[in-house]
Structures are given as structure tokens and as C-alpha cells.
Amino acid sequence: MHIIDRSALPYPWLSGVPDLDHDFLYEAYAREARRCGITTVLHMEVDVDPAAIQAETDHVASLAKKEGSLIAGAIVSCRPEEEGFAAYLERRKADPFVKGFRRVLHVVPDDVSEGALFRENIRRISGSGLTFDLCTLPHQASRVTALVDLAPDVQFVLDHCGVPDIRSDAFEPWKAGISEIARRPNVVCKISGVVAYADAKTWTAQTLQPYIEHVTASFGWDRVVWGSDWPVCTLGGGLSTWVAATHSMLSGVSETERSKLLFANAQRLWSL
Template sequence: MQRIDSHQHFWIYDKVKDAWITDDMKIIQRSLLPKDLHPVLQENGINGCVAVQASQSEEETNFLLQLSKENDFIKGVVGWVDLKSETVENRLIHFSKEKKLKGFRHILQGEDVEAYLSNKQFLNGISLLDKYGFTYDILVYHHQLKLVDNFVKSFPYQRFVIDHLAKPDIKNHAIGDWEKEIKQIAKNENVSCKISGMVTEADWQNWKEKDFSPYIDIVVENFGIDRLLFGSDWPVCLLGITYQKWISVLEKYFAGFSSTEKEKFFSGNAEKFYGL
């Protein structure tokens, strides 16, 4: 069975640019590149991956695109472009020539999300993405998710994906408000969801596999198997889990699903969503 990791990152570590990598994250406080990931993918039977931006610049986009040209296993790139720019359409035309550039993302979780999602220039940028075949990854925390529903409703033909289940508070086993909002978002058929990044929202050192199941249950029930994507969030996941162990958690969860359903989750949905 083909397997595609829909969400991972690369960076050349810089203490200023990567200030979010704090001293309690020593394991990832270093440069992490394709040479570090490729053997891990091979060991775990992963055929390819999608590299996702981790900083807000076109330099980041070009960096990931160059890595994708040098490494065939990088099947797609989710980059960054200034969607608020007056010249955004020219930049989208420029980037549309890059075959491996599949979409864009902004680290919304660090913004005033309400203001950002109502910004006219940003909304104009979003309105142009589908014209050039680009997707959009939505990165927010669980408490910001309620602001996303009206936003995605405004663009019914745009392909959106929620990163990391919108980061529910797994550490404190809180589900209620997140479940309410995720159910509402899932009603929008143009929105998919990545099952990724869960361990870093749990207790890094003391999580148990059963901590994840209630959250996965909810996204499976509401998004359905056709709109869920497997992702590792490597190397950030290393803060609390090995790549192999994360694969094992998901293999156990989906063990009772049909081979067709498993193929969709582990590869087919990512291939379809990103046009890999």
C-alpha cells in the first residue's frame, strides 16, 4: 500500500528565525533536512511526503521547492506567499509554474485570527487560490476554530485542510468546545482534516495511546474517511514520539477499517487533495 506523509517540515536552524523552538525542545533545536528524514520514511514504508512551510517568507517557499527538486520523495510543497499583497496575483502566476508547489499556509495560530480572517486584502488573496489550483492549510488552536467556519463558507470552491485537528487540548483531555466547533467545520465539504501533530498537544512525556482515540473518533465520524489525511508533523513530533511509534498508533486505530479505507487515509486523500 502506498503511503504519503501529508505534513512535515525542514529547516536550517537559526535561533532568530526559529525562536519558537525553545530550550525545552533541544531535540529539534538543530538543522533538519531531507537527509535526516529520508531514511526514516524508508524504514516505515512511506513513499513520499508533503513539505510544509515553517516560516513566513517567499525565501522559505523557494527553499522547500529547491529541496523538492533535489529529492524525489518530496512530492509536494505547501509554501508561503503574502496573500495581503497588492501584487498577490502576480506572485501566484509566478508560483503556478512550479509543479511541486501545491498550496500555501500562514501560521494563523500566532495572529489575531478574527482580524486576519476578516482582512479584505487577505480575503482577496484567498479568493485567487483556486484559480491557480492552490490549496490552503489552516493552522489554528482549538480555541480559535470557531472563527474559521464563516471564513471557509465564504469560499465554497476552495480546498482547505485543517492542520493537526485544530490542536485540541489533549493534555487536559478537554473535548467539549473543540468537538462542537470541529463538527461545524466538517459540514463544509471543501474542508479536510489532517490527523497529525497530536502528541505535541498531549503530555509530551506521559501520554498514552488511549488519549488520542476520542479525538480521532470525532474527526472520523464527522469528516468521514474521504477527507482525512495522514501526517506526522516530523520533526516537531519528536518532542514526544518517534516516527515509528506514531505510525503504530494510527495503524492500531485503523486496523479494523477496510483496505480501501486505509489506502485513502494513508495516501489516496493526500494525493487527491494536493494533486500529487
């Protein structure tokens, strides 16, 4: 889940997404999440202004310290393309609240992840126990596999099922990329966010089912985790709707498979 608090942090990209350009606070999320049966969450960085990256982590940590908070840790923003990453990594390794990193790659030139410094810094994560989230588009699949292959000891997490263009029914190109990425054992796929990529007025669980089935078939039930992607999921119906669709799509799987996706794999991956 993401917290958007414009009184606390600057989010330069929000002006380009009017439907998300207002506050989405922890209290609102927690109220609905508890009704959905969600008991533990990680906060995912929200691409704040680079100068506010540490402030975002501090803000979320303060919310986690409140009595009864659902927040158990954070995936924090980072800039592996910059010289200061090595020192930043050391500071984050010393903070048990931090569970991993993300650098959104579909908002920067494709060659950012191909830079020597970027790749060197990603390899530095090896052995830290911290993950690195890959937020990319389907056409970037070859760059994903190249990066993953260069850092085989780093645990990667592919966000949002690889961001399929469900609205345009661009299934086959996405499918091929997922199959190739899934061959790398150090990648886990996060089943999250896909309602935002479907037609908000017409999608059903059956619309999403082929995408979820291909992810689980490709990665297997030991390498998938579930995420709400709130508040981005509100673009396609909201948290309760996404939870209901998830349960519908899981109606034919075993209880063991369901538990792995919904909580057990995440507990193991991030030591929750």
C-alpha cells in the same frame, strides 16, 4: 513534514521552542520515513522569516531534485493580508512543485483573517488547483467557518485535527468546533501532529483514539489525510512512534478506509 536548516534559512520563532531549536534535515527524516514505509511526502512551510519565503521554496525544491528524493511538492508560506499576494499567487500557479499555501493563523491576531484584503486574496485561490491550509486553535473555529464560507470554491485543509488540547483533556469544546467545520464540504482534515499536544510521558494510542474517531466520523474517510508533522512530532515521541500509534488506531477500519487516509486522498487532493 518540515525541514529546519538554520544554516540555510532564518526561523525567528525557534528561539521560543528550545526542543526544536536545532537542525532537522531532510536526510534524517528520509532515513526514518523509509523504515516506516513512507514513500512520498510534501514539505510544509515552517514559518520562516517573511523575507526568506521564496528561499525556503527554492531550498526544498533543490532537495526534491536529488535522485530518490521522497519530496513530491511543497505547501508554501504566504501573506494574504498583504498587497503583493495576487502577484505571488500567479508565480506559484506557474510552478508545478507548489501544491498549496499556508498562513499560520494562531500566531497572529485573530482579526487578521477577517480583513477585507485577506479574504479577497483567499478567494483568488479559487480555480487554481492549489489548497490553503488552516493552522488554527480550537477557539478560532468560528473564524475558520467564516473564512471557509466566504470562499466555497477554495479547497481548505485543517491542520493537526484542529490542534486539540489533549494534554488538558479539553475534548468537548474542540469536538463542537470540529463538527461545525466538517459541515463545510470544501474542508479536508489532516490527521497529524496530535502527539505534540498530548502529555509526552503518558499518552497512548487510546489517549488519541477519541480525537481521531471524531475527526473521521465528522469528515468521513474521503476528507481526511495523514501527516507526520515531523519534527514537531518529536515533542511527543517521534515519527516512528506516531506511525505505530496510527496503525494501532486503524486496526479496526477497512483496508479501503486505511488507504484513503494514508495515501489515496492525498494523491487525489494534490495530484501526486
